[in-house]
Amino acid sequence: MIDAREKFRELTRVFDPIYRPYQDAGDGPGSSYVREAHEGYREQLEAALDLNDNAKLLVAGQPGCGKTTLLLSVAQWLRSQGRIAAFVDLEAQTAVQDLGAVEMHLAAMAALLSQARGTGAVPSAGTIEACRGWIEELEGSAPPPDPDGLATALRRHLARARDSDGIRKELRDRAAQGGADHTLQLLTLMLQDLSDRRPVVILDGLDKLPPAQARDTFLDDKRKPMAEAPGSAILTIPLSIVYEPTFNVLSERYNNADSAVLPAVRLWDFDSNTRERRRSSKGERILRRIVEARVNPIDLGIVMSEALDRAIVGSGGNIRELSRLMQSSVVKAHVRRGSFVEPQDVEAAIADQRESFRRAYEPRFLPVLKKVRDECQLEGGGEVSKQLLYGLWVVEYRNGTAWYSLPEPVEQLLRQMERG
Structure with missing residues (x-):
């Protein structure tokens, strides 16, 4: 019987941000696509x-x-x-x-x-x-x-x-x-x-x-x-x-x-009339399948369902960020000598990402981040907007028109800064 450590080792491989499923395939993107x-x-x-x-x-x-x-x-x-x-x-x-x-x-x-x-x-x-x-x-x-x-x-x-x-x-x-x-x-x-x-x-x-x-x-x-x-x-x-x-x-x-723009998997649906967003069941299902395609060949139950849900929210719908969160969560589970990836592991991984954003934060980001959070808008094509998009401070979605949201680590950082 394979112990948790060996399963965690394999999980860290398939969730490495530089892992490419197609490297295990003769042609095409690989079976986990x-x-x-x-x-x-x-x-x-x-x-x-x-x-x-x-x-x-x-x-x-x-x-x-x-x-x-x-x-x-x-x-x-x-x-x-x-x-x-x-x-x-x-x-x-x-x-x-x-x-x-x-x-x-x-x-x-x-x-x-x-x-x-x-x-x-x-x-x-x-x-x-x-x-x-x-x-x-x-x-x-x-x-x-x-x-x-x-x-x-x-x-x-x-x-x-x-x-x-x-x-x-x-x-x-x-x-x-x-x-x-x-x-x-x-x-x-x-x-x-x-x-x-x-x-x-x-x-x-x-x-x-x-x-x-x-x-x-x-x-x-x-x-x-x-x-x-x-x-x-x-x-x-x-x-x-x-x-x-x-x-x-x-x-x-x-x-x-x-x-030309390929957006993130839409984690939220946006109502342009009410300017409100709500969780997208289709987007969640897609992101869950992306994780399960890599987890199931190793062990169907080694990632708890609640932990996976939390990682999906933390990723903002970006596939590579979802992989990064999952790999970090596996390491957290191993450090505490767990046998499963649990919600607490994902929360700790999200906290690490939040602190990474904090180190890169610049005061000029603040008004732009607030507008994205409150209105789902990213105005203009200025250098700050481009920097936030490229650095994944802001996630771009599309359903008819382009609109924007903050991933969970950035939202947490923004709340902490406002309280402080």
Whole structure:
């Protein structure tokens, strides 16, 4: 019989904030993914991709709301339709804090080559030779003339560029020698060759761009990422971009710019007439299933129902924060030598989060937090609003219109400050 310690060890693994269910899966987001968490939003993405083979789509959202898991689910669905879905984890393959278009194009090409091989599709001999010739200029010798060899060579250069500012600059300079858009031209050739498989390039990690670089990448007069390439593309973007005054210009290039935000799982329903919120039974059910999908294979009863309810409220509907709370609660239970995760453990974990917010608190936050609590509104796109959204001081929901709420640790902090 497995003792509580071993079960707690496994629970801390599956609730680690950096744990990715898809790492245990051959394809897609993994068996613990709850599709209902993003049901309506995902259906809109899939419908756009089904109807338009040149759809260019954006996905924004607060950290931890499930963008990556959603996109892996979409990629799995596309592959089940016989389409090529090239999922690119830019954060893993590039120096995303200093991301250039060259690295983005090369990562997309490598992913397309790998996915094409799995479907039996192959780019034309001319495209293969054009890519080999470009790599030969970099290395002094051409890679093998097959998709696997070419993909390996591209990833090798990406790895080198990721780890070295100098190599990154050299790579970009070499690419510029062939023309400002040379790597985009190579990617275009590849997408055109694979057009009968209706390819989709999914670029995950652009939401990690620093604010200034994100504005430069998406909102200046340069070509917008992937907008001119054939085929479909989905790009994650920083939530801060959505709140820029010029964000509406992206609707000229991206089909869903007006509905790009993936909100948190709605823990509350909001009545815009009475300006009141009430607990959402659907949202609670979804969040409960998200936890149970990870707990049940370990021990159905090791997390008490009341403890799970409290963790759901504490998370505010953010999936990663729910995982973080659960992991912390497991540690609390182990410290007190318990056999189950109980409500007291979750309360202690919420208290820790409250104190973490206290350490990061700035006086300029106070009027904004009060307005969110009292009116469910977050006014304007100022730097304070963006900072509170990115730091998860405020959770964004949507049911018709965007509205906002404070997660439980922040509400507790605000009450304490008002009493003090």
